[in-house]
Amino acid sequence: MTTTTVKDKTEHFTPEVRAEIDRWIAKYPAEWKQSAVMGALMIVQDENGGWLTNQLMDQVAAYLDMPSIAVYEVATFYSMYELKPVGKHKICVCTNVSCMTNKSDVIVEHLEKKLGIGFGQVTEDGRFSLKEVECLGACGGAPMMQIGKQYYENLTPEIVDAILEGLE
Amino acid sequence: MANEVCLRTLDLERPWLLEQYQSRGGYEMLKKILTEKMAPEAIVEEVKKSGLRGRGGAGFPTGLKWSFISRNAPGQKYVVCNSDEGEPGTFKDRDILRYNPHQLIEGMIIAGYAIGATRGYNYIRGEFWEPYERFEQALEDARSAGYLGENLLGSGFDFELHAHLGAGAYICGEETALLESIEGKKGQPRYKPPFPAHFGLYGRPTIINNTESLASIPMIMEKGGEWFADIGVKNSGGSKLFSISGNINNPGVFEIPMGTPFSELLAMAGGMKEGHKIKAVIPGGSSAPIIPGEQMMELNMDYDSIAGAGSMLGSGAVIVLDESNCMVKILERMSYFYHEESCGQCTPCREGTGWLYRVVHRIETGQGRQEDLDLLDDVASKISGKTICALGDAAAMPVQGMLRHYRDEFQYHIDHKRCMIGVG
Ligand SMILES: Cc1cc2nc3c(=O)[nH]c(=O)nc-3n(C[C@H](O)[C@H](O)[C@H](O)COP(=O)(O)O)c2cc1C
Numbered sequence: 347m348t349t350t351t352v353k354d355k356t357e358h359f360t361p362e363v364r365a366e367i368d369r370w371i372a373k374y375p376a377e378w379k380q381s382a383v384m385g386a387l388m389i390v391q392d393e394n395g396g397w398l399t400n401q402l403m404d405q406v407a408a409y410l411d412m413p414s415i416a417v418y419e420v421a422t423f424y425s426m427y428e429l430k431p432v433g434k435h436k437i438c439v440c441t442n443v444s445c446m447t448n449k450s451d452v453i454v455e456h457l458e459k460k461l462g463i464g465f466g467q468v469t470e471d472g473r474f475s476l477k478e479v480e481c482l483g484a485c486g487g488a489p490m491m492q493i494g495k496q497y498y499e500n501l502t503p504e505i506v507d508a509i510l511e512g513l514e
Numbered sequence: 515m516a517n518e519v520c521l522r523t524l525d526l527e528r529p530w531l532l533e534q535y536q537s538r539g540g541y542e543m544l545k546k547i548l549t550e551k552m553a554p555e556a557i558v559e560e561v562k563k564s565g566l567r568g569r570g571g572a573g574f575p576t577g578l579k580w581s582f583i584s585r586n587a588p589g590q591k592y593v594v595c596n597s598d599e600g601e602p603g604t605f606k607d608r609d610i611l612r613y614n615p616h617q618l619i620e621g622m623i624i625a626g627y628a629i630g631a632t633r634g635y636n637y638i639r640g641e642f643w644e645p646y647e648r649f650e651q652a653l654e655d656a657r658s659a660g661y662l663g664e665n666l667l668g669s670g671f672d673f674e675l676h677a678h679l680g681a682g683a684y685i686c687g688e689e690t691a692l693l694e695s696i697e698g699k700k701g702q703p704r705y706k707p708p709f710p711a712h713f714g715l716y717g718r719p720t721i722i723n724n725t726e727s728l729a730s731i732p733m734i735m736e737k738g739g740e741w742f743a744d745i746g747v748k749n750s751g752g753s754k755l756f757s758i759s760g761n762i763n764n765p766g767v768f769e770i771p772m773g774t775p776f777s778e779l780l781a782m783a784g785g786m787k788e789g790h791k792i793k794a795v796i797p798g799g800s801s802a803p804i805i806p807g808e809q810m811m812e813l814n815m816d817y818d819s820i821a822g823a824g825s826m827l828g829s830g831a832v833i834v835l836d837e838s839n840c841m842v843k844i845l846e847r848m849s850y851f852y853h854e855e856s857c858g859q860c861t862p863c864r865e866g867t868g869w870l871y872r873v874v875h876r877i878e879t880g881q882g883r884q885e886d887l888d889l890l891d892d893v894a895s896k897i898s899g900k901t902i903c904a905l906g907d908a909a910a911m912p913v914q915g916m917l918r919h920y921r922d923e924f925q926y927h928i929d930h931k932r933c934m935i936g937v938g
């Protein structure tokens with residue numbers, strides 16, 4: 347394993363992204379910069395339209411003085427990191443028990459028909475992608491979905507239509 | 515009585531604001547502890563007296579857990595809060611983070627004082643972006659008010675607290691996986707022992723508690739352990755947040771005394787939808803064995819009552835199912851979940867959860883074989899107790915519960931290659 351130690355960290359990322367990553371680094375003990383890897387990956391993923399490239403992961407590794415492989419391990423373990431392009435709006439629909447018994451299948455079918463894609467796919471214009479997710483801890487509002495950082499609860503097909511129309 | 519502990523600000527407008535929390539006496543207890551230089555041992559004793567048991571699911575006595583830390587050992591110690599909230603059906607910690615974040619902060623500072631820790635982390639699941647931002651704002655406000663940082667209120671005690679954000683992995687709710695995750699690694703559980711009290715975050719002594727457990731601390735200290743214990747019943751001190759969902763009219767989070775009859779909780783939640791009949795209840799998160807509705811209507815919401823029916827109170831996540839639900843389908847979905855979320859370290863869990871899912875799936879899709887029910891029993895029993903962490907048991911228990919109560923429904927699926935629900 348090799349750790350690429352880069353002397354001049356300013357060759358990575360924009361100043362804004364670096365400032366955001368540095369805010370994460372500051373939360374942890376000085377010798378545990380690696381703790382900032384999850385935050386850093388999320389920041390660069392958001393900057394890159396919602397997904398991570400190998401190059402971005404290598405840059406995060408260099409910035410945090412970690413072996414690249416350690417960053418890949420993290421990026422592949424957690425479900426919110428995307429290793430392939432996603433839509434501008436990533437629609438995550440919960441289908442676990444409380445949502446399922448409140449007809450999440452109707453919501454899924456509606457979205458699939460409306461967007462013409464299934465789980466794991468992106469619309470041709472790149473605007474939307476669909477993802478099946480496990481319980482998001484909002485069962486009181488079942489059926490529910492998450493788009494970007496926002497939760498949407500108590501869904502019906504009509505409400506879904508209105509939400510999608512409201513997106514840029 | 516309801517909403518008297520963790521949700522005590524809920525009736526106020528914008529209840530998450532510092533001034534609202536303070537208007538209900540918030541941070542007064544911390545001030546008292548710091549200015550009177552209360553003995554840390556006295557705090558641990560008070561928490562023991564309260565009968566508070568861990569609200570994350572395992573129900574381990576909180577005071578006892580804290581007493582395992584040798585507070586005078588040199589070097590850094592940590593307080594870690596578990597806001598990963600991933601057990602299907604559970605959605606209560608989200609409300610604490612959204613509506614009363616300062617009480618959690620105060621609880622964590624008091625916990626730090628009690629065990630001699632000067633740093634804390636709150637691990638919030640990655641999807642909880644809105645609660646995370648609210649919590650971050652609360653941290654900033656608490657820092658400005660002098661409740662976080664160095665030499666708090668001139669006492670000589672330092673405490674710094676940060677939030678860590680997950681990125682989607684149920685297993686990170688397991689306490690040692692959570693610690694690995696904060697360290698910037700894959701969330702794979704550690705072998706225990708050593709326990710976190712001796713070897714925790716960054717290898718240092720650590721206590722890790724659920725959001726609700728820690729948010730209960732300020733009120734326990736303010737009103738006394740006995741007051742808290744008396745709210746509940748024997749072996750189940752205090753009130754508890756129940757997240758109730760499913761086929762009911764008014765799902766939500768209710769903070770009510772331990773020992774409240776389930777029938778009362780169901781009534782608070784608006785009863786069954788559209789006049790449907792109750793069929794079954796999963797009383798403590800999806801890993802808790804299912805209980806038939808009729809039996810559940812006679813039980814109370816406390817550890818002993820639910821355990822007496824062969825299940826567990828767990829995280830207090832109550833999923834209510836009406837007669838239109840097919841139990842094979844419910845179990846299929848749950849088995850899929852545990853298989854998806856297994857971290858893959860132990861063979862019985864990695865292979866066993868996949869096997870359970872595949873067998874339930876083939877029964878559900880009309881391909882079941884006569885020997886499948888015995889096979890499910892057998893696989894489940896070979897996972898239980900044979901893994902590094904309790905995810906293995908969590909996957910096995912619902913299978914065992916379903917076969918105990920709804921074996922005939924599974925048998926019908928195998929015999930008729932279809933569901934008995936909706937068949938006259
Ligand atoms: C697979 C698995 C998932 C868990 N998920 C959570 C969780 O989301 N939140 C939580 O507080 N505890 C969870 N726990 C329990 C924790 O390991 C731990 O017992 C708890 O955080 C301790 O806090 P408490 O004593 O205050 O309950 C989980 C355990 C396992 C085995």
Ligand code: SF4
Nearest residue numbers: 857859860863901903
């Ligand atoms: S029981 Fe399952 S989730 Fe837990 S450590 Fe083993 S493989 Fe991982």
